[in-house]
Amino acid sequence: MSAAPVREARPTADTRSVTEPPKRPARAPRKRDERGRLASVALHATLCVASAIAVFPVAWILLTSLKTDRDSWLRPGELGTLGIDNYIQTLGETQFLTWFTNSVIIAGGTTVVAVLIAATAGYAVSRMRFPGHRPLMWLFLVVQMFPFAVLIVPLYNVMSELGLLNSYIGLILTNCTVAVPFSAWMLKGYFDSIPMDIDESGRIDGLSPFGIFWRLIVPLAKPGIAVTVFYSFITAWGEVAFAKVFLQSESMYSLPVGMSTFVSDWSSEWGLLTASSVLVTIPAAAVFFLVQRNLVAGLTAGGVKG
């Protein structure tokens, strides 16, 4: 199994080179996108297997969460009785909804703050040759390389000095340190791909640099911004290491921290854990589906110019 994804996905180059040349003599001015039946089957088969591998772990969590029998996760072969008992218990008897609200506030706050400040900085670096723009981009790159796990101790001290331990703002700011550098690089690349003429025309119309940014460039950069929104939200939504150390009372826990109490040395409520995992994945997937159309376009511009 461990080698399966490799084997399934590798045929990429092979399907092209193996299946295409033999067909060549059949029709001379063949377009690149036309395929023989065999190639078509191979293509769909490969994609189906790859999709199945991509989806399976998620589907497995979903299935396990529906098994009402307490120890049924130990017997994957049998289905047992299915039902939504685990969900009812998760929503009714645990603090799941409190944690959920906390996570929404933290991830939403991180997204808004990170995208706003990354966008202004990215725009400034993309358009204005001010002294220090090069070191700034280097700083972003270096910050992306930070082994954050190692910074938890000094960060903890900073947080307690600022009185931000066990608060939303503290965690939003720490999450920003991860989300902002990537977002700034990404958006800088995207802004680079927007013609300077637009800025010029805005300037002629009498807009301030900030007005140009806010009223002309931001609307045009939606695909790039969508990617950074997605990235920031997903990063903050799944963040564990900081949340575990900085959030100290049970009513302030974010979802990952709270959920990890379901399966610990004292209890193994896999039913609750899988049910809440499914519920946690839903908002992440929702954000993902909202922006997925823009993901390709946004990442390209950032990648090309980054």
Place this chain on the structure above:
Amino acid sequence: MTMTTSRPDRAASRKPGWLRQSFDKHWYAWVMCTPVLLVLAVLVLYPLGHGIFTSLTDANEFNTGRTIGTNEIPATYEFVGLANYIEILSGADGSFYPRLLWTLTWTVVCVALHFGIGLGLAMLLNRAMRLRTLYRLLLILPWAVPPFVAAFSWRLILNTDGGVLNVLLEGIGLSSVDWLGDPIAARISVILVNVWLGIPFMMIALLGGLQSLPREPYEAAEMDGANAWQRFRAVTLPGLRPVSGTVLLIGTIWTFNQFPVIALLTNGGPGGATDILVTEAYHQAFQGIRNYAGAAAYGAIILSMLVVFASYYKRWLNRNTSEVS
């Protein structure tokens, strides 16, 4: 505005001469960068400075200042210079070089698989066919799932007793494997899970790159009788170089620092077999006798290795890209 935008232009010609003129514009630029700088200064640069200072001392759980009840215990740790670095780099602590070797293996294998499979899937998706959007949605799914959920899910799948993978293996007549308990199998498992998690990013970025490639070179190559493999080598790969250069750099850094997968899946076990440098540093700081100074020194070493790698890589990339364009 409408008049000027209609003129197609070299998209990102970076010669804002009119901006350079006045101090006002710099002022604007700095105002726009200030929030970022403030956040980074307080939450990254200051802790970094603090960390580097700590790495030059012998700070641990017992000699750092703390407050127990009403008693305040003053810090008693001392400045020890480069002793921590010497101990780590000379191999005296016994774990640095094995961890480094495994970290490099882990990074190279993961990034190669991310890139290879991601590029393969991107090329499959970059053609007209039925169900394309559906495939794309399903294939990006691992990216949309929070990593900790993915880790739980894989633990459930890889579990020795009742893990579905072992049940499948026994079903086809093979013996079950202790996926997270055997050193070799655990290493394969963490790589497998990380590859599963990391492919969508590469795939989407490379798909975007493929879609922005011009068609003409392909047609010219086909005219010249180049087969699919030759077209791939001579047209696709060089055309993708700007995108792949960036995603390989980002991917390498992310994998090198991949904390959650290893921490949640095996927590570095069994016996440290899957500990990469980052998780090793974390364990030094938070497990057993908390060795803050050692952890900080590890952090500084990790960061400097990445900075050196990134600057060489950037230079190499710039040289190669300018040759192409």
